[in-house]
Amino acid sequence: xxxxxxxxxxxxxxxxxxxxxxxxxxxxxxxxxxxxxxxxxxxxxxxxxxxxxxxxxxxxxxxxxxxxxxxxxxxxxxxxxxxxxxxxxxxxxxxxxxxxxxxxxxxxxxxxxxxxxxxxxxxxxxxxxxxxxxxxxxxxxxxxxxxxxxxxxxxxxxxxxxxxxxxxxxxxxxxxxxxxxxxxxxxxxxxxxxxxxxxxxxxxxxxxxxxxxxxxxxxxxxxxxxxxxxxxxxxxxxxxxxxxxxxxxxxxxxxxxxxxxxxxxxxxxxxxxxxxxxxxxxxxxxxxxxxxxxxxxxxxxxxxxxxxxxxxxxxxxxxxxxxxxxxxxxxxxxx
Amino acid sequence: xxxxxxxxxxxxxxxxxxxxxxxxxxxxxxxxxxxxxxxxxxxxxxxxxxxxxxxxxxxxxxxxxxxxxxxxxxxxxxxxxxxxxxxxxxxxxxxxxxxxxxxxxxxxxxxxxxxxxxxxxxxxxxxxxxxxxxxxxxxxxxxxxxxxxxxxxxxxxxxxxxxxxxxxxxxxxxxxxxxxxxxxxxxxxxxxxxxxxxxxxxxxxxxxxxxxxxxxxxxxxxxxxxxxxxxxxxxxxxxxxxxxxxxxxxxxxxxxxxxxxxxxxxxxxxxxxxxxx
Numbered sequence: 176x177x178x179x180x181x182x183x184x185x186x187x188x189x190x191x192x193x194x195x196x197x198x199x200x201x202x203x204x205x206x207x208x209x210x211x212x213x214x215x216x217x218x219x220x221x222x223x224x225x226x227x228x229x230x231x232x233x234x235x236x237x238x239x240x241x242x243x244x245x246x247x248x249x250x251x252x253x254x255x256x257x258x259x260x261x262x263x264x265x266x267x268x269x270x271x272x273x274x275x276x277x278x279x280x281x282x283x284x285x286x287x288x289x290x291x292x293x294x295x296x297x298x299x300x301x302x303x304x305x306x307x308x309x310x311x312x313x314x315x316x317x318x319x320x321x322x323x324x325x326x327x328x329x330x331x332x333x334x335x336x337x338x339x340x341x342x343x344x345x346x347x348x349x350x351x352x353x354x355x356x357x358x359x360x361x362x363x364x365x366x367x368x369x370x371x372x373x374x375x376x377x378x379x380x381x382x383x384x385x386x387x388x389x390x391x392x393x394x395x396x397x398x399x400x401x402x403x404x405x406x407x408x409x410x411x412x413x414x415x416x417x418x419x420x421x422x423x424x425x426x427x428x429x430x431x432x433x434x435x436x437x438x439x440x441x442x443x444x445x446x447x448x449x450x451x452x453x454x455x456x457x458x459x460x461x462x463x464x465x466x467x468x469x470x471x472x473x474x475x476x477x478x479x480x481x482x483x484x485x486x487x488x489x490x491x492x493x494x495x496x497x498x499x500x501x502x503x504x505x506x507x508x509x510x
Numbered sequence: 511x512x513x514x515x516x517x518x519x520x521x522x523x524x525x526x527x528x529x530x531x532x533x534x535x536x537x538x539x540x541x542x543x544x545x546x547x548x549x550x551x552x553x554x555x556x557x558x559x560x561x562x563x564x565x566x567x568x569x570x571x572x573x574x575x576x577x578x579x580x581x582x583x584x585x586x587x588x589x590x591x592x593x594x595x596x597x598x599x600x601x602x603x604x605x606x607x608x609x610x611x612x613x614x615x616x617x618x619x620x621x622x623x624x625x626x627x628x629x630x631x632x633x634x635x636x637x638x639x640x641x642x643x644x645x646x647x648x649x650x651x652x653x654x655x656x657x658x659x660x661x662x663x664x665x666x667x668x669x670x671x672x673x674x675x676x677x678x679x680x681x682x683x684x685x686x687x688x689x690x691x692x693x694x695x696x697x698x699x700x701x702x703x704x705x706x707x708x709x710x711x712x713x714x715x716x717x718x719x720x721x722x723x724x725x726x727x728x729x730x731x732x733x734x735x736x737x738x739x740x741x742x743x744x745x746x747x748x749x750x751x752x753x754x755x756x757x758x759x760x761x762x763x764x765x766x767x768x769x770x771x772x773x774x775x776x777x778x779x780x781x782x783x784x785x786x787x
Contacts, residue, residue: 397639398615
């Protein structure tokens with residue numbers, strides 16, 4: 176029987192094995208499926224594992240402080256008082272500064288690279304932008320202390336303080352109240368802006384380049400200028416992808432540790448001024464972990480880590496939702 | 511600048527008088543088109559009569575699309591492209607010094623091979639062009655949108671869903687939307703680069719009927735792969751062919767009737783009778 180040529184599809188190349196499972200194994204279908212499913216499950220497992228670990232290890236603080244930990248403003252490890260608000264505020268404000276500066280800047284560079292740049296400059300310029308992402312965080316920190324703060328942050332901060340920071344004068348904005356010594360939320364935010372710039376630029380550029388030529392031609396074909404074509408056709412078409420780029424930048428800004436720790440001043444205080452020194456969630460963990468001798472202290476730091484974890488998840492989810500709602504309006508594109 | 515554009519729009523909105531008999535609306539004179547050093551089209555001299563449909567046919571790669579895209583300077587977007595010779599609209603050299611290419615493209619509208627509506631509402635797609643020329647009062651804009659969609663034979667199908675995305679329409683409707691978008695800025699010439707090649711036969715017939723309506727007001731140039739289409743819709747047909755040096759040349763141009771019944775050139779006869787190409 177085995178030597179009888181089988182009919183139909185299998186006549187071309189008779190198989191040795193006859194059972195369905197045997198055939199699937201021979202094709203590699205089952206091993207392949209098992210491997211990729213395990214790989215994907217391990218990602219989920221890691222996420223849950225990290226969450227559970229943070230939850231358990233922060234038990235001491237959660238039991239004593241509860242949700243009040245989030246809103247408490249005092250951080251005094253010596254007397255065992257722990258409150259996370261200054262760090263949460265620090266993380267949010269520095270990330271916000273970074274986005275406000277890096278989004279228009281990065282998008283501008285992306286538009287230049289995708290639309291205006293002469294073809295032979297595009298590759299080298301794009302490469303240099305991507306190289307910015309390869310510089311180690313600690314190098315950014317050192318550069319921030321020795322170059323960026325004295326030459327950029329100081330003049331900018333002084334200008335803001337002198338123009339808007341005087342409560343006895345006309346345009347008083349508490350955000351820019353003095354004193355100002357360099358290390359500050361502003362310095363950290365601006366360093367973060369430089370650090371997330373390559374992410375936003377590189378992804379936005381790729382998204383812009385992926386906008387179909389037909390869209391541009393449609394705009395040019397009814398007499399649009401280059402600016403009108405970019406602003407009214409190309410950018411709206413690419414909007415959901417650009418939002419995705421911004422989210423990735425935000426993700427990096429929220430979690431960035433080393434460079435921020437080096438330029439933010441490391442003072443746990445809640446301040447309305449961006450010119451005052453502060454702390455972020457990531458930098459307080461990095462800076463104080465080594466000296467957290469008591470269970471209450473290390474548990475408090477771990478709970479900050481848990482909050483950062485949850486916050487990143489939540490912001491990413493929110494951003495995904497935003498991308499989804501934008502791309503839903505354009506049936507032609509899916510995020 | 512904006513004011514001047516707006517002024518132009520209202521003047522041409524009244525539709526300029528037909529060109530005097532004998533003088534074509536557009537003309538190319540010894541037109542050669544290059545991509546870098548490569549000559550894609552060689553020395554084409556072709557009149558485009560007003561209120562007639564001129565079809566350009568020929569085998570793939572013979573430069574039909576390159577030729578039609580040079581008529582409204584769309585090829586300027588391809589870096590390294592340049593031309594020799596002349597393209598004129600009402601006697602005015604379109605490649606001459608000081609000519610505003612944006613104005614050229616407004617006066618010579620274009621419909622592309624694949625429908626390319628913007629990811630905006632139907633209304634905003636049609637209003638896109640008029641809005642480029644400054645602020646238009648809402649009532650006037652409504653009027654332009656309705657008129658353009660009516661002339662593109664799409665109004666009845668979409669009048670209740672003007673706020674819906676233009677991309678949600680069927681392929682044939684999308685193409686008619688693109689035609690409405692093109693005529694909303696009151697062009698003088700409409701170029702169609704294989705407008706039906708992505709459409710089914712029913713949608714194709716609709717576009718062809720629409721072209722017969724549009725030619726009452728516009729000079730139309732259409733590139734088509736489909737010889738039956740050229741025979742059905744056009745008044746004049748131009749036959750293009752690739753030379754041994756790979757440059758496209760125009761080997762024959764005359765009444766559509768003549769091209770399909772008594773072609774002068776043997777190669778045209780072979781092509782239209784389906785013996786090659």
